[in-house]
Amino acid sequence: MIYDEFVTQIEGHGKIHFDIRDGKVVEVRVEIQEGSRLFESFLRGRRAEEVPQMSSRICGVCPVPHNLAAVQALENAMGIEVSEQIKMLRELAIASQIVHSHALHLYVLAAADYLNVSGISEVYAKFPEAVKRCIRIRAVGNRGVEVVGGRAVHPINSIPGGFAKLPTRLEMEKLAKDFRSIINDCIETFNMFASLKYPRFERATEYLAIDDGKHFPAYSGRLVTNRGLKFEAREYRNYIKEFFKPYSNTKFCVMNGHGFHVGAIARVNIFKDRLNPIASDLLKNSPIRFPSDNPFHNNLAQALEMVHYTEEAIRISEELAVKLKDEERPKQTKAGTGVGVVEAPRGTLIHEYTVDENGIVRGANLIIPTGMNTTNIEEDLYAILTENIKKPKDELKKLAELLFRAYDPCLSCSTH
Amino acid sequence: MKPKVAIFDLTDCEGCEVQVVNSKFIDRVLGGVELLHFRLGQRVNRWDNFDVAFVEGAVITTHELELVHNIRKHSNIVVALGSCACFGGIAAINNFMDIKEAKKYVYGDNADKIETLYIKPLPEIIKVDFMIRGCPIVPEDFERVVSDIFAGRTPREHTRPVCMDCKSKGNPCQLLKGIVCAGPVSYGGCGAPCPSAGMPCDGCRGPLEDPQMNAELELLKKIASRDDIIRLFRKFAPMAPIFKEVGGGKL
Numbered sequence: 001m002i003y004d005e006f007v008t009q010i011e012g013h014g015k016i017h018f019d020i021r022d023g024k025v026v027e028v029r030v031e032i033q034e035g036s037r038l039f040e041s042f043l044r045g046r047r048a049e050e051v052p053q054m055s056s057r058i059c060g061v062c063p064v065p066h067n068l069a070a071v072q073a074l075e076n077a078m079g080i081e082v083s084e085q086i087k088m089l090r091e092l093a094i095a096s097q098i099v100h101s102h103a104l105h106l107y108v109l110a111a112a113d114y115l116n117v118s119g120i121s122e123v124y125a126k127f128p129e130a131v132k133r134c135i136r137i138r139a140v141g142n143r144g145v146e147v148v149g150g151r152a153v154h155p156i157n158s159i160p161g162g163f164a165k166l167p168t169r170l171e172m173e174k175l176a177k178d179f180r181s182i183i184n185d186c187i188e189t190f191n192m193f194a195s196l197k198y199p200r201f202e203r204a205t206e207y208l209a210i211d212d213g214k215h216f217p218a219y220s221g222r223l224v225t226n227r228g229l230k231f232e233a234r235e236y237r238n239y240i241k242e243f244f245k246p247y248s249n250t251k252f253c254v255m256n257g258h259g260f261h262v263g264a265i266a267r268v269n270i271f272k273d274r275l276n277p278i279a280s281d282l283l284k285n286s287p288i289r290f291p292s293d294n295p296f297h298n299n300l301a302q303a304l305e306m307v308h309y310t311e312e313a314i315r316i317s318e319e320l321a322v323k324l325k326d327e328e329r330p331k332q333t334k335a336g337t338g339v340g341v342v343e344a345p346r347g348t349l350i351h352e353y354t355v356d357e358n359g360i361v362r363g364a365n366l367i368i369p370t371g372m373n374t375t376n377i378e379e380d381l382y383a384i385l386t387e388n389i390k391k392p393k394d395e396l397k398k399l400a401e402l403l404f405r406a407y408d409p410c411l412s413c414s415t416h
Numbered sequence: 417m418k419p420k421v422a423i424f425d426l427t428d429c430e431g432c433e434v435q436v437v438n439s440k441f442i443d444r445v446l447g448g449v450e451l452l453h454f455r456l457g458q459r460v461n462r463w464d465n466f467d468v469a470f471v472e473g474a475v476i477t478t479h480e481l482e483l484v485h486n487i488r489k490h491s492n493i494v495v496a497l498g499s500c501a502c503f504g505g506i507a508a509i510n511n512f513m514d515i516k517e518a519k520k521y522v523y524g525d526n527a528d529k530i531e532t533l534y535i536k537p538l539p540e541i542i543k544v545d546f547m548i549r550g551c552p553i554v555p556e557d558f559e560r561v562v563s564d565i566f567a568g569r570t571p572r573e574h575t576r577p578v579c580m581d582c583k584s585k586g587n588p589c590q591l592l593k594g595i596v597c598a599g600p601v602s603y604g605g606c607g608a609p610c611p612s613a614g615m616p617c618d619g620c621r622g623p624l625e626d627p628q629m630n631a632e633l634e635l636l637k638k639i640a641s642r643d644d645i646i647r648l649f650r651k652f653a654p655m656a657p658i659f660k661e662v663g664g665g666k667l
Contacts, residue, residue, distance in 0.1 A: 008459040011430055035427030035476030036530050037507035041518035046647060053615075054651070057506045060431015060552060108437065108457055119458020121451050124442060135443065142438060150613025152438065153431045153552045157613035164614030244526040251523075412429050 006033075007401055009109040009119065011061050012411025016400050017247075018385060025389065028381045030374055030404070032250040034415040040364040048074045048332070048359045049159045055351065056154045058366070059413040061104065063154045064097035064145055065344035066413075069351035069366075072220065074160045076234075076338025077355040080330050085320065086162045089148050091219045092316040093155070094342060095309040096144025099137060099186070101345035102264070102302040105408045106189065107134035110299055113402050114196045130192070133185045137306070140178045144313055147171050161329035172321035179313045186306040187282065193303040194286050198296040199399065203383050205293055205376060207266035208255065210341050210348055216274040216308060217267050217343045225260070226270050226291065233341040236350055240367060250414040252374040253367065259376035262347025262369045263408065264301035265292065276311035279304055295380055296406045302345075332359055344369050346408050370414035373407055419467040419566060422453035423497075424487055426473030426480045428505060430456065431552040432498035433472055439555035445562060466490055468565055472497040474505045474535050481533070481541070488542040493565060497558075499551040501538045503622050504655035506551070508535040512650055512664060537655045546571055551620035551652040554606055574605035577624050578617045581608035590616040596640045596648050601627035601658075618648060622656035629658050633667050642667065 006013050017029040039058055043051055055070040056063035068090050075082065107130060112119050117126060124131045142152035147167050149155025157164035206229075212221035223239075224230050231239055242251040254260075268275075269291035272283060283290065288300055335357040341350050347369030354363035381400055388399060425433060433456055453461045453469075469491035475481050488494055496502045504511070510518055511534055519527035538544050546565070548557050564571040578599040582589075585608055590597040598619030599611065610617050623629070636645050642665075650663030661667075 006455060008455050008461065009457065011456070033477075033479075035474075035480065036519070036522070036532050037427060037476070038510055038518045038522050038532060041521045042509040042513060050647070054506060057429050057431070057551065057652070060429035060434045063429075063431065104434070104437065112459060118460045119454070120442070121446055121458060124446055131442065138438065150615070151609045153434055156610050156615050244523060246529060249530060
């Protein structure tokens with residue numbers, strides 16, 4: 001039995017293939033057939049200042065983390081230290097990005113799975129209020145990215161050392177007001193997704209996210225897992241291995257030899273105690289508990305994060321509205337190799353660049369959240385198909401797609 | 417009868433589709449059309465004769481090459497959505513490189529198993545009726561072209577360079593500051609977001625009609641190295657006419 005169509009309502013082109021023989025799942029393949037654009041290769045020879053803008057083109061849904069992982073890696077390579085307010089602006093950009101990306105995934109891509117409709121047209125016809133909520137949330141999230149980065153899709157001015165142009169205090173004040181205006185929409189979103197019925201399925205999984213020692217994961221930190229593994233970003237190659245599978249243009253990943261999960265569910269599972277107050281209260285009264293080993297609960301974790309990151313965006317923009325000031329952009333002090341890690345909507349993202357003494361990039365390696373999740377997705381698919389093997393083929397197909405989509409995979413990113 | 421519409425994506429970042437979602441499309445257009453094919457936004461998709469097909473992304477695999485011919489056969493009007501479709505987009509930088517070495521750098525010993533074609537812009541493969549340029553497109557361009565098409569009008573081309581947008585924003589000139597900028601030869605109408613954010617224009621919307629490239633190059637050569645000029649035009653619209661020559665080293 002072969003299911004051979006591109007999966008709909010995910011970013012990029014992929015197929016799920018599974019073979020069942022004599023009542024047993026004999027093979028599961030996540031075939032990622034997005035074309036290879038070879039970013040790592042053509043970024044060589046470019047100026048460090050233009051690389052963050054070019055890296056953001058890896059993904060139009062989540063350009064901010066690609067831009068910022070590049071900026072952070074380049075700064076580490078070039079020996080550039082940035083000020084506290086630059087870090088705060090970057091955290092604000094990440095928060096804004098995650099809010100609007102999660103809204104897109106939950107309402108435009110995933111909602112149809114749980115509301116039993118065929119897609120965006122039907123969601124709009126039957127649940128106009130929900131779609132309007134999504135539009136309001138996305139408008140503000142986009143606005144946050146635009147105020148910090150100069151444009152909503154593919155930020156412009158974020159470069160090594162800071163920003164080509166800083167926003168004003170007045171813009172920060174307005175932004176705080178904008179984010180305050182959507183907090184109830186985000187709470188509504190959480191309540192909506194907390195009331196949905198998710199397939200029953202659990203598999204013990206290792207979750208990975210970044211830890212700056214203080215905040216819920218966002219812009220920087222070392223890498224930690226729910227099983228106590230801790231390592232610095234620059235040591236990533238010792239733990240995370242990429243390898244090639246003949247049916248996928250995306251390289252698969254394992255950590256210490258097995259699959260692992262990054263993304264909203266990983267962040268909430270590991271760091272739920274660091275959520276902002278409203279998100280934290282919602283979780284206390286939620287019918288679904290975290291940590292959860294049910295990958296479908298990633299969707300609820302995303303809704304919860306929309307509340308958390310909206311609170312975060314309000315906190316940061318209020319603070320910057322009174323203390324943002326002009327500054328000199330620090331310059332390159334050395335050549336070398338640097339690693340950057342940030343949280344993208346879909347999970348931990350790693351960029352690594354080598355920069356020469358003239359500020360030209362000479363090497364690049366990028367590890368994308370969906371690439372990290374690939375092995376875990378196949379392991380989950382194998383388990384869930386095995387558990388439900390007696391169900392009709394059509395239902396198995398549907399279940400496999402539902403699981404794949406719950407990960408919010410981005411195949412444009414993962415192949416790059 | 418509602419117009420039959422399809423939105424297809426080839427290899428790309430899907431940022432132009434995100435801009436479609438960011439536009440008034442969902443709120444103002446969706447109810448008035450029959451959206452037959454939109455893989456990103458719906459699970460039930462079917463082929464029919466489309467009144468309008470929007471195609472986003474670059475043709476990078478044989479499968480996509482067949483797909484665009486198929487789209488043309490089924491569509492009354494084909495609109496290229498964004499600079500990957502119009503001009504090959506960022507991945508077309510590979511066209512100027514040794515593709516074997518590039519694949520080996522990324523995939524090592526498995527390089528031969530990866531298909532990355534020489535990237536042609538859509539108009540070199542099929543007849544394209546309209547282009548909505550940009551990396552990414554601006555939502556207003558999309559809204560205007562869509563309303564023109566549905567009203568039976570021919571969408572109007574922008575005829576001014578990005579410099580006009582830039583001046584109207586009151587920005588200081590990047591070129592006068594000694595920064596390499598493609599504004600004078602680039603297709604305007606974007607609102608000049610890049611110079612407004614303190615960065616130069618990198619020509620993501622391709623050249624305007626009859627650009628004064630010689631004058632631009634004369635200016636650039638005074639302030640920049642040959643490599644920097646090549647980098648500027650070999651970026652987001654590398655297969656656009658004239659940009660292709662300069663990006664390829666003819667300057």
